[in-house]
Amino acid sequence: MDIVKVVLRDQEFEVKAGMTLRHALEKIGVNRETVLATRNGELITDDEILQGGDVIKLIAVISGGLVQGVFQ
Amino acid sequence: MKCRQCEAKAVINMRQHKLALCANHYIQWIVTQTQRFIEKYHMFTHQDRILVAVSGGKDSLSLWDILWQLGYLTEGLYIGLGIDGGVNYSSRSHQLCVQFAAQRNLNLISVNVPQTYGMSIPEIAAHTQRGKNKPCSVCGLTKRHIMNQVALEGNFDVLVTGHNLDDEVATLFGNTLNWNVGYLQRQRPLLLDNHPGLVRKAKPLCRFYEREMAAYALVRGIEYIYDECPYAEGSTSIYYKGLLNQLELDRPGAKLSFYLSFLQAKETGFFSKPINLEYGEENVGAGGETLYTCPKCGQPTTAKGLCSFCRMMEKISR
DSSP, rough: OOOEEEETTTTTEEEEEBBBBHHHHHHHHHOGEEEEEEEEEEEEOTOOOOOOOOOEEEOOOOOOOOOOTTTO | OOOOOOSBBBEEETTTTTEEEEEEEEEEHHHHHHHHHHHHHTTTOOTTTTEEHHHSHHHHHHHHHHHHTOOOEEEEEEEEEOOOTTOOOOOHHHHHHHHHHHHHTOOEEEEEEEHHHOOOOHHHTTSTTTTTOOTTTHHHHHHHHHHHHHHTTTTOOOEEEEOHHHHHHHHHHHHHTTOHHHHHHHOEEOOOSTTTTTTEEOOOOTSOOHHHHHHHHHHHHHOOOOSSTTTTTTOHHHHHHHHHHHHHHSSSHHHHHHHHHHHHHHTTTTTSSSSTSSSTSBBTTTSBBBBBTTTOOOOEEESSSSSSSHHHHHHHHO
């Protein structure tokens, strides 16, 4: 099995095993500054080499709302 | 990647600091840095009573957890906005705040907007001209009013919020694009209580990236509401954050540098008279403007007569 599944909210992507998380994020077009990645519930850094059968869950970290006048 | 401190497996790499840390050292680093920022910006001391505004999100609950670990005297304030959005947004976020407080034996004050004012935030927004069908402006105004009111009535020394660096930089970026000098003058890690109806306000997380706060919540096992507020979709702040993160991707540290340079420029008087001269005087706002007292609620306002919140509530009660 040389496929890695990458999950972000309700989207699923497949990438080839053997590449780094950073490379995988570039492949699927996700800015690594906007997510955290977990494997089996553990946070991993983007130099991690992904193994076949891995399921990588991406956690979006950006929230928002009002810009101007915040906290006057 | 290995932890800079102990060679264990790192859980986060902060490129802007050239620092990778394992779970234990990351928690220690966040807590220590928060204490450093509290002292640097003279936010509060261990003798102060602190009201922590919590939304059920990662930032505010992490902030409460950090202050609790540091031994500060804290109570939480949750404001129920009456937002459902098909995901029971408000009731779920309230439940998470209640659970968080109970786990640490902390007191949580809850204010329910629909019960207190007879309408939810989206309903108030629908009755006003504010926000062009988006309730974010009404939400911000209402939350600021309630936070200040609860802090004053409860005799708290300071109100703290979980604004992180990405929030601050998105605000700074938006206000710079539009040259909103008044807002730029007011944006600070600490706002003083230089009016009888104003409570001191502090943002202890203002130098942490949003990504760092999410990592802290995960590593600490803090359960937070992951879904975005249903009304935040397509918001300007999220758009600005996207642009700034694109910049950060190519130039690590760009967001932090933008914010810190801004604070430094303010200290040297770039946007207003130098701090400690005019700012800090009685009845002078953070932007150097004169503050008046709202005859209805007693909170400060920059114009004579009712404050924006009381004007809005009068309008919808007609």
